[in-house]
Amino acid sequence: MSEKPRKIEITDPVTITVDGREVTAQNGELLIDACERNDAYIPRFCYHPRMNPVGMCRMCLVEVDTGRGPALQPSCMIPVAAEMVVDTKNEQVSKAQDGILEFLLANHPLDCPVCDKGGECPLQDQTMAYGPGESRWVEEKRHYEKPIAISETVYLDRERCILCDRCTRFAKDVAGDPLIHFIDRGSNTEIATFPDEPFCSYFSGNTVQICPVGALTAKPYRFRARPWDLEEVESTCTGCSVGCRITVQSSRNQVLRFQGVDSDPVNWSWLCDKGRFGFEAINSEERLAEPLMLSSDGTLSPARWAEALNAAADAIRAADPTSVAVIGGAQLTNESQYAWAKFAKGIIGTDHVDAQLGDGLAAEVVLGLPGATIDQVCAPGSTVLYMGPDPKEELSVLYIRLKHAAQEDGVQIIELSPAASGLSPYASSSLHYRPADLPKLVEALLAGELPDQGLPGIDAAEFTKASQALLAAEQNLHVVIGRANLAESADCVAVAASAVHQAIPEATFLSALRRANLRGALEAGLTPGMLPGRSSLAEHGQAWKELWGSVPSTAGMDTTQILQAAAASKVDVLILLGADPLADFADRSLARRGVAGARTVISLDRFLTASTRQADIVFPIAGFAECEGTHTNLEGRVTRLNQKVTPPGTARTDWMIAAELAALLGKDLGVERDAHELWDEFMAHSAVHAGVSSAALDHPDAADGLLLDLGPRPFVTPVAPHVAPQSSYSLRLIVNRTLYDQGTEIHHCDSSSGLAPAASVRLSPADAAPLGAEDGTPVTVSSPHGSITAALVVDSGVPKGSAVLRHNLEGADPGLLIDSADVVCEIRVEVS
Amino acid sequence: MSRFSPANLRLAQEIIRRYPVAKSATIPLCHLAQEQDGYLADDSMAQIAELVGCSSAEVLGTASFYEMFKMHSVGKFCLGVCTNISCQLLGGEELLEHAEQTLGIRPGGTTADGLFTLEDVECIAACTEAPAVQVNYRYFHRLTPQDLDQLIEELRSGALDDVVPAHGTLGKVRQDLGEDRIANITPPEDQIEPVWLRRHRELAEAAAAADAGTPSTAGTNS
Numbered sequence A: 001m002s003e004k005p006r007k008i009e010i011t012d013p014v015t016i017t018v019d020g021r022e023v024t025a026q027n028g029e030l031l032i033d034a035c036e037r038n039d040a041y042i043p044r045f046c047y048h049p050r051m052n053p054v055g056m057c058r059m060c061l062v063e064v065d066t067g068r069g070p071a072l073q074p075s076c077m078i079p080v081a082a083e084m085v086v087d088t089k090n091e092q093v094s095k096a097q098d099g100i101l102e103f104l105l106a107n108h109p110l111d112c113p114v115c116d117k118g119g120e121c122p123l124q125d126q127t128m129a130y131g132p133g134e135s136r137w138v139e140e141k142r143h144y145e146k147p148i149a150i151s152e153t154v155y156l157d158r159e160r161c162i163l164c165d166r167c168t169r170f171a172k173d174v175a176g177d178p179l180i181h182f183i184d185r186g187s188n189t190e191i192a193t194f195p196d197e198p199f200c201s202y203f204s205g206n207t208v209q210i211c212p213v214g215a216l217t218a219k220p221y222r223f224r225a226r227p228w229d230l231e232e233v234e235s236t237c238t239g240c241s242v243g244c245r246i247t248v249q250s251s252r253n254q255v256l257r258f259q260g261v262d263s264d265p266v267n268w269s270w271l272c273d274k275g276r277f278g279f280e281a282i283n284s285e286e287r288l289a290e291p292l293m294l295s296s297d298g299t300l301s302p303a304r305w306a307e308a309l310n311a312a313a314d315a316i317r318a319a320d321p322t323s324v325a326v327i328g329g330a331q332l333t334n335e336s337q338y339a340w341a342k343f344a345k346g347i348i349g350t351d352h353v354d355a356q357l358g359d360g361l362a363a364e365v366v367l368g369l370p371g372a373t374i375d376q377v378c379a380p381g382s383t384v385l386y387m388g389p390d391p392k393e394e395l396s397v398l399y400i401r402l403k404h405a406a407q408e409d410g411v412q413i414i415e416l417s418p419a420a421s422g423l424s425p426y427a428s429s430s431l432h433y434r435p436a437d438l439p440k441l442v443e444a445l446l447a448g449e450l451p452d453q454g455l456p457g458i459d460a461a462e463f464t465k466a467s468q469a470l471l472a473a474e475q476n477l478h479v480v481i482g483r484a485n486l487a488e489s490a491d492c493v494a495v496a497a498s499a500v501h502q503a504i505p506e507a508t509f510l511s512a513l514r515r516a517n518l519r520g521a522l523e524a525g526l527t528p529g530m531l532p533g534r535s536s537l538a539e540h541g542q543a544w545k546e547l548w549g550s551v552p553s554t555a556g557m558d559t560t561q562i563l564q565a566a567a568a569s570k571v572d573v574l575i576l577l578g579a580d581p582l583a584d585f586a587d588r589s590l591a592r593r594g595v596a597g598a599r600t601v602i603s604l605d606r607f608l609t610a611s612t613r614q615a616d617i618v619f620p621i622a623g624f625a626e627c628e629g630t631h632t633n634l635e636g637r638v639t640r641l642n643q644k645v646t647p648p649g650t651a652r653t654d655w656m657i658a659a660e661l662a663a664l665l666g667k668d669l670g671v672e673r674d675a676h677e678l679w680d681e682f683m684a685h686s687a688v689h690a691g692v693s694s695a696a697l698d699h700p701d702a703a704d705g706l707l708l709d710l711g712p713r714p715f716v717t718p719v720a721p722h723v724a725p726q727s728s729y730s731l732r733l734i735v736n737r738t739l740y741d742q743g744t745e746i747h748h749c750d751s752s753s754g755l756a757p758a759a760s761v762r763l764s765p766a767d768a769a770p771l772g773a774e775d776g777t778p779v780t781v782s783s784p785h786g787s788i789t790a791a792l793v794v795d796s797g798v799p800k801g802s803a804v805l806r807h808n809l810e811g812a813d814p815g816l817l818i819d820s821a822d823v824v825c826e827i828r829v830e831v832s
Numbered sequence B: 001m002s003r004f005s006p007a008n009l010r011l012a013q014e015i016i017r018r019y020p021v022a023k024s025a026t027i028p029l030c031h032l033a034q035e036q037d038g039y040l041a042d043d044s045m046a047q048i049a050e051l052v053g054c055s056s057a058e059v060l061g062t063a064s065f066y067e068m069f070k071m072h073s074v075g076k077f078c079l080g081v082c083t084n085i086s087c088q089l090l091g092g093e094e095l096l097e098h099a100e101q102t103l104g105i106r107p108g109g110t111t112a113d114g115l116f117t118l119e120d121v122e123c124i125a126a127c128t129e130a131p132a133v134q135v136n137y138r139y140f141h142r143l144t145p146q147d148l149d150q151l152i153e154e155l156r157s158g159a160l161d162d163v164v165p166a167h168g169t170l171g172k173v174r175q176d177l178g179e180d181r182i183a184n185i186t187p188p189e190d191q192i193e194p195v196w197l198r199r200h201r202e203l204a205e206a207a208a209a210a211d212a213g214t215p216s217t218a219g220t221n222s
């Protein structure tokens, strides 16, 4: 089977005999793992190294002698003990394996020729290796309707199922979504969902990967290829910033599947469905394949590269450097990010460069706080102060790791969030603060007492419990920070984080920012006031000037300021690096005015987005699996992204466009052949990247990537934002994300695009009651800046005094309520 | 989702409080739901899931393991005719066929008046009293087709309502055993002869009597 045995450190060695050889194993580890590590692979179906064993299939029977004579035992259920004598291959064992396979095949339909799993099927492979070759079963086999859809993406063929309990264990124990279960008994046992409650789990695709037979298949891959036709490369998912390792599998220059790879420090082989099925967007018919330019009739029409590049270069040349701004770049490879940082800051000479769209955290907070890895956050003994977004919705595999840490390793999670999240059930305490109260709450937790008047929505007993856990954690404290509420100033969490940093200097921080390579973008200097390698423009400008020839003289504007300037017609050229501010910037009105107000908009994108449609020049770019490069995940872990297919049409990699434009401006970006040159230059001049060379990344020991230096950098403590007292608006707005939304990527994945929920207004039962409205009633939400209407959902996870709207869903746009100048967004909800 | 009556909902919550872990109340609540409706409706399972804090699929998975939870509406009387080996040898299959004809339904079916559901069941541990029948898990032993017709008639008329409550009804009191039937308090010599022993003796006596030319007194069903 494709699963690798878990790497372990032997701390309590014992000697056992395996097939006549004395070997060393860890006392108490499972025999099946100990044997595998010592070159005696034991066949298995139900055992999975990342899940607790259940001893369901009996394929792993071996003869074990613990001093009472040899007996057949399932090796996946037997902990290793000193002096065990194990025989994995003798006649008894072969007979048992033979018998188990005959039983498993008694009811099996043997429809391998039409089964997706054929060619990579553990049942097929093990039958060939250990099986009887012929069945004595002559009776009628079980028959079921083939296959049935158990969710939008997963199909179940019950005839093929060997009842190994892998999918059900995964759903319950790993994902926490026990929506599939064994039903009935004996030979009627089958996997089933509850009627009308499909297997809607964000992680359903993993069951397809781990099913040891072809019982579970994924709609996006069904009948698309045979395993022996697939070519593959390893890469890193860029669906979000977790950076799960995957294999990209293709056939005939078309990506057909992503499979999870077991990266010990990151994803443990799991993927979320958004990531797993995200490959569909690569093949979308709507990919941009040639440059577009605004023609005289006001439409975007195809153009030649030379024409588009010249027009872009002319626009940049004609503009004053300080009137050129760059937004985006978080989806680019590290190399392209570096190229664009160098092009914008060193060649054009503008520092108005921001990879975030007002939905992240200040770069100096992210890069300045001492860093923590996912493993450190999730290690036994750790205490986690979680002040980030709902991880289940935004950083799904991080949620899996956190859930595992809490449930299996006793990690205490103290969750501070504006509303209940997917993590709340696993947190040892969950405090839901009123938007903008986070700094006060954290201050109180660190002081160990609530202010006299209390804090709205904070229960005194829960508070005390959380505070005690926090103060007892000391150097085991790991803090996760991010944006749980897009309608609340980023300063709130920055202030809270720096208060923890000051009170508990040993605490380390993990920034849970969602966009794929945002960490890389910040490290590459795609943020105002910074240069690559966490150097600040003010302090280290000189060093980079020597390399680049010039750097901007003063720190530039962030996205909000860029849009404000553009709205005031002060931006001549606005370059969008895969960014779509019209959909993603929280303040909709400002985004519209900004994009409309920029004189020339140049967009580099894979698709026509709302913002791209407003552009004057559009460059089609090569995306994931279409270019080589490296990626930096949220921890600061650098891994390789590998190319598997060619980009559509004449699309090019982002750095190439920067290099071409530089050449047209009479400058040299310093790259002739490939992205490696960019990385080598970046590496050589960044202290935090020391050791992360191309050669080091290609070393087999670096399969899980290499970490940047996570040490702290000095940063200025932000000032707590001032919140005006409650106005006549009675509620505060929470805007958060769902895994599936109307985002470009999801929108171009056939199997996921329909999964985005409809927009809703979520209120606590206490706030919904006075409205006298029930679920589904249209309600109007008004703020001083606008109003929108959507269906009411009464949600006990929303605290009294707040209302939750989701970002970027069809039907109601919370961006219309928000003014980015406000610290919080005050609203009122009425029945329409 | 609400299927429990207000009174049963209160009872359900009381039952949940008896357990340190709410999920432990799953089976008791399935019983309660079956008592209320005669079967375990999907709505009930969904409501139980909500009450004990698990998924509906988990309640279904648990309940469907047990034959005695019915997932579809059944008649007031579930009539199970045993066709396993002892009963088969002593006419169980013929009895089942007779029941099919009398009730006009096949095993698994329910009569149009909603009174009877017929089931073809495996050994119900009354082999010594074959052919055996259960109605809502109350036993009826050594039935001839005529006995069965009479039983059906009595059930239909309500004459047996005290003995056979509607399907799903739970026994709420401890079974009242006669002193003489409580195990191990009777000295062996005073113990009632076990049925199988008595029957064995009767048959032996009958055979001996036949040999002797005397008519047998032992009743047989054949």
Ligand code: SF4
Residues within 6 Å of the ligand: A160, A161, A162, A163, A164, A165, A166, A167, A168, A191, A207, A210, A211, A212, A213, A215, A216
């Ligand atoms: S569907 Fe696959 S994973 Fe699930 S129990 Fe059956 S064989 Fe195992």
Ligand code: SF4
Residues within 6 Å of the ligand: A237, A238, A239, A240, A241, A242, A243, A244, A267, A270, A271, A272, A273, A274, A275, A276, A395, A396, A397, A398
């Ligand atoms: S959690 Fe993020 S990186 Fe991992 S599979 Fe999902 S989208 Fe991809």
Ligand code: FES
Residues within 6 Å of the ligand: A043, A044, A045, A046, A047, A054, A055, A056, A057, A058, A059, A060, A061, A074, A075, A076, A077
């Ligand atoms: S692998 Fe051990 S019983 Fe299935």
Ligand code: FES
Residues within 6 Å of the ligand: B082, B083, B084, B085, B086, B087, B088, B122, B123, B124, B125, B126, B127, B128, B130, B132
């Ligand atoms: S065979 Fe019918 S009760 Fe045992």
